[in-house]
Amino acid sequence: MSSTDYETAERLGRKRARLLPLFAILFLTQQASYFTGPNVDTGRPVDHIRIAAWLVMSVVLLLVLATGGGWFRSRAVRALMNDEATQVHRNDAFRFAFFAAMIACVVLYVIGLFEPLGGRDVIHLVMSCGIAAALVRFGMLERRAYRDA
């Protein structure tokens, strides 16, 4: 590995730590517009695009979380960006996400017993909670790691 690889990994790692919580905010904001907008089950092309956009964003964010990003960088840079400490942070983020998703499931289940909720709406909410929790936790842990004593 060259010095450039280390510098690139350092720079990209810091960027990732800053951006992930922002992605969480963007993602949740997109969900807010989904729930406050008109009912998406009208079958119009624009509704299909909105749903597709959410699906694509969810999958992309999950891939970023699972792989650490840097997809177009060299193997050496990716290895440095996903070293031991980052792997531990990722596992912790997924642990957080699991519990966030389960809590969301339980809360929505309780609400669903008394109020009518759409099947797709609850899935939106559960996935949003889980993905956002993972992004925020991962970002926080990575940022803490870069903070000097």
Add this chain to the structure above:
Amino acid sequence: MTDIERAERMSRGRAAVMALAAIVLAVNVTIQYRDPAYAAAGPRGGSWIVVIGLWTFILWNGGGLRLRGRLRALLNDELSLQNRARALALGFYAAVLLALACYVLNWSRAIATGDALKIVSGGGISAALLRYAWLEWRLR
């Protein structure tokens, strides 16, 4: 019996219980699917909350809350904590994949809210329990 031997036995017991619980949970999701008795507010409808809450709680702390400090520490040692973290990651992936599948399937056939939530939570927890049981059993 020493604490080490006791912890070893408990760990194997825990793995077996978790594997069994995962299967029971998956079977329950299947049985309760589209059954109106389990969709209404009441003991049957509410029982799912207890089940999910209980297993989520056990996955969070590893169980054995009534045990003495040292025995509990042996039961939830470094390797066990690592196994649990890996299991929870798999549980999250499983929950997300099931959620996406329900979302897409909902276009062709309507899936009730309760059923969707049971599939996602039951599937996620089952996957986590099975993975944890497998890792604990295989590495002992």
Add this chain to the structure above:
Amino acid sequence: MPEGLANRLREHRAERDLTQAALAEMVGVSRKTINTVENGVFVPSTTLALKLARALGCSVESLFSLTED
């Protein structure tokens, strides 16, 4: 009695006039990982601990030790 981990990684690194980045490069991890080990936030694997000791020319025991509360 709960056990913690103390480390003298920062002292050993400073003695050899190495930056965190330089040490990271020597052992093949990111600078962030060295930082979290020094701050006691991250417990390195045995492999990483051995690599650090080798890079600094000292024993693992001189870098890391158990503390008792």
